Amino acid sequence: MRLGIDILLDENRSKLLGRRVGLLTNSACVDSKGRPTLDRVLSDDEIDLRAIFAPEHGINLSAQDMEPVPSESEQRRKVPVHSLYGNSVESLVPTDEALSSIDLMLIDLQDIGSRYYTYVWTAALCAKGCSRRGRKIILCDRPNPIGGISTEGGGIEPGFESFVGLYSVPNRHGMTIAEIVHYVNNNEHIGANMDIIKMDGWQRQMLWNDTGLSWHNPSPNMRSLAAALLYPGMCLIEATNLSEGRGTDEPFILVGAPFISADKISSEFNALSLPGIIAEPASFTPNRQKWRGERCEGVRWKIIDRNTFRPYLTGLVFIWLVKKLYGGRGFEWRKDPYEFVSDIPAIDLLTGSAQFRKKIDSSSMEDLLKLSETPQEFADRISGYLLY
Numbered sequence: 001m002r003l004g005i006d007i008l009l010d011e012n013r014s015k016l017l018g019r020r021v022g023l024l025t026n027s028a029c030v031d032s033k034g035r036p037t038l039d040r041v042l043s044d045d046e047i048d049l050r051a052i053f054a055p056e057h058g059i060n061l062s063a064q065d066m067e068p069v070p071s072e073s074e075q076r077r078k079v080p081v082h083s084l085y086g087n088s089v090e091s092l093v094p095t096d097e098a099l100s101s102i103d104l105m106l107i108d109l110q111d112i113g114s115r116y117y118t119y120v121w122t123a124a125l126c127a128k129g130c131s132r133r134g135r136k137i138i139l140c141d142r143p144n145p146i147g148g149i150s151t152e153g154g155g156i157e158p159g160f161e162s163f164v165g166l167y168s169v170p171n172r173h174g175m176t177i178a179e180i181v182h183y184v185n186n187n188e189h190i191g192a193n194m195d196i197i198k199m200d201g202w203q204r205q206m207l208w209n210d211t212g213l214s215w216h217n218p219s220p221n222m223r224s225l226a227a228a229l230l231y232p233g234m235c236l237i238e239a240t241n242l243s244e245g246r247g248t249d250e251p252f253i254l255v256g257a258p259f260i261s262a263d264k265i266s267s268e269f270n271a272l273s274l275p276g277i278i279a280e281p282a283s284f285t286p287n288r289q290k291w292r293g294e295r296c297e298g299v300r301w302k303i304i305d306r307n308t309f310r311p312y313l314t315g316l317v318f319i320w321l322v323k324k325l326y327g328g329r330g331f332e333w334r335k336d337p338y339e340f341v342s343d344i345p346a347i348d349l350l351t352g353s354a355q356f357r358k359k360i361d362s363s364s365m366e367d368l369l370k371l372s373e374t375p376q377e378f379a380d381r382i383s384g385y386l387l388y
Contacts, residue, residue, distance in 0.1 A: 001201030001211055004140030004178070005108050006031045008197045009040055015138060015195065016047050022102035022135075024053040024084075024126055027060050028218045029108045029142075037108045037140075042076055049079055050101045053094060055109060055122040056085040057219050064220060064288070065238075065246070066339065084122050089340040092122065092163060094129045104136040110218040111177040112228045113146040115153075116164040116235045116350060118339075119218070123181050124166060124190070131192040140197045141178035141387065143211055145228045148174050148204035148388065151374040152232060152312035156352035163339040164235075164349055170374045171312045171352070172232040175382065176202075183385040198387050207306060221251035230301055233315025239347035240319060241332040243296050247286030254284050256298015258291060259330025260322070266299050269321055272365065276309025278302050279318075313372035319347075320360055320368060333357065 008015065009031070021041070029037045038059070041047055052059060058069040059081055068091075069083040082098045085091065099105075105126055109119040123139070130137050153171030161167070167184050169175070175183070178196045185192050208215065208225045217223050222231070227250075234252040237244035245254035256262065262281035269279040282300035286292050299318075303309050323331050338346035348354045356363075356371060363371075 001032065001199060001213070003032050003142055003199055003213075004197035005029070005037050005040075007200060008106075008138065008140055012197065013044075013047075016104070016106065018048075019103040020048050020050045020101065022051040022053060022098070022105040023049060024055065024105060024107045024123065025059075025109060026054060026057065026218075028110055028216045030216055032213060034214060041106070042074070042079075049077065051098055052079050052081040053098070053105070053126065054081055054083050054085070056118045058083065058085075061217065061220055084125070085118075089163070093125050096133065099129055099133045099135055102135060104138060105130055106138045106140070108140040108142070109177060110142050110216075111144065111180070112218060112222060112231060113144045113172060113174070114232045114235060115169050115171055115173055117231070118163055120177050120180050121163055121166040123177060124184050127181060127185050127192040127194065128190050131190050135193075137192050137194045138197065139178050139181060139194055141176050141199050143199065143202050143206065143208060143213070144174065144176050145208035145225060146172070146232075147207050148176065148386075150174055151378065152310060152372050154352060154371070154373075154375060155378065160344065160348055160352050162341050162344075162349045165352060168352070170378060171350075175385075176387065179382070179385055179387055182387075183382055186385070187381070196387070202388055204388055221246055223251065226301075226303055227252045229303060229306060229309065230311055230314075233311040233313070233318070234301075236315040236319055236347065236350050239334045239338070239345065239350055240322070241290065241330075241334065242298070242322065243284075243286050243290045245284070245286070246290070247288035247292060248284050250300070253301050254282055254298065255301070255318070256282065256284065256296040257330060258294050258296055259326055260297045262297035262299065265297075265322065265325065268325065269299065269318060272317060272321075274310070274314055274317060276303060276305035276307070277314055278304055310372060313369065316356065316368045316372055317365070320363060323360055327361075
């Protein structure tokens, strides 16, 4: 298959010529032959690259989650690199000064199919900025690694928008980055002048391993298709005092804390018979972030059926079970600010409302199942924006 960036640079390069170009990308974005987008653009002397824009984690993916990234200068052609993830919410938006140096912005970013993954919102904010300044956008599409059919979770209630959910889409949205930005651009009346370069050969039922493309970590802790499949549910662990496996070799696959019994939690979870997933007892010692240097017990997730597995439901049920077993005996919700928000609990931002947190103690499995479902109205609303 061919990516949007392949088709743009191999067949439609003229769209970039004679224009002052800004590029939003990072080092994980490569073409179908493994060549980094940034290198291809930098090595083309006919492309007038005036600015590089870097999302969370930085242009070289050297920063961890929620770690501010400074702006810098690219060494080869001395092009300024504008960080779009700094110390404040204002840093998420490209400045008028940066946008004044370009005529169009080329966007090539790899999303992973969960609304918490911030790259899609960086692209949307760039669309908003470019619309305000009258700059054109060329958006090169990439696969949704976890497929374009299955969706999970509802939308975001008003007042719960944040950088892990800037506009209301399901937790697992089932769209490509171009589809979701196209949808937001129109549905939220952003009005950016956007030229979408579609992929050739991608089909909605494909997972990443069906594409024939090599996996390049799109962020420091997103290291496999398994991690991406788990992420719609295991990102919720960030809103608790459990470790989501950061500081280990298997982020989002290993989950636990010092106060948990691996045998008990895995046994209790597996007894619930959730589709496509089993929990294996595990222990680990993170070398960074939560419980750094402390031995944790918990689970190692094993996906046994990618087609029936429901990651968001799994995340809701796992937290519900941990709170049931360890509430008042170790389990706590995150208290620190989360993605620049300090007055709303992180779990509410991630789930899109206060419902899960407030009703968790009285919830049944049936309640969690309903909470994990996507309303039909979302499918109806996005149908006109699907490109494949």
